[in-house]
Amino acid sequence: MAGNNNAMNIKEKYSALIVDDSAIIRSVGQQMLEKHGFKTITAENGKEAVDFFVAGNSCDIIVMDMEMPIMDGIQATKELRAMGVKSLIFGATASNSKADIEAFIEAGLDEFIEKPLCDGKLNHMLKRLFC
Numbered sequence: 001m002a003g004n005n006n007a008m009n010i011k012e013k014y015s016a017l018i019v020d021d022s023a024i025i026r027s028v029g030q031q032m033l034e035k036h037g038f039k040t041i042t043a044e045n046g047k048e049a050v051d052f053f054v055a056g057n058s059c060d061i062i063v064m065d066m067e068m069p070i071m072d073g074i075q076a077t078k079e080l081r082a083m084g085v086k087s088l089i090f091g092a093t094a095s096n097s098k099a100d101i102e103a104f105i106e107a108g109l110d111e112f113i114e115k116p117l118c119d120g121k122l123n124h125m126l127k128r129l130f131c
Contacts (some may be wrong), residue, residue, distance in 0.1 A: 019040075019043045046072055047070045058085075090112075092115050
């Protein structure tokens with residue numbers, strides 16, 4: 001039990017930005033990460049994510065959807081990396097277009113995950129953050 005409490009205390013120090021145009025997906029991602037002790041912030045599109053960092057904010061991980069209006073995840077990831085953002089960026093999409101996924105990865109993702117986000121994929125993300 002003590003090990004679980006220590007892990008939870010470590011996780012409480014971390015924050016996540018969930019970027020998706022679907023309110024349902026943002027809500028589910030938020031609930032999953034908050035269950036693990038994360039402070040979560042949400043954005044509806046890539047421009048809001050970029051603006052979050054331009055305003056001087058930061059977070060530890062970003063879960064970035066690929067296909068969004070206003071600014072997609074590929075462009076947002078490129079801009080964040082160009083700004084020097086060091087957060088782990090996990091790109092997510094339900095698309096099966098290999099060319100689009102490759103472009104997303106090349107934009108500066110730390111890792112690509114296929115939607116939907118589930119506990120197994122979340123645990124993989126957390127291992128990347130804590131290792």
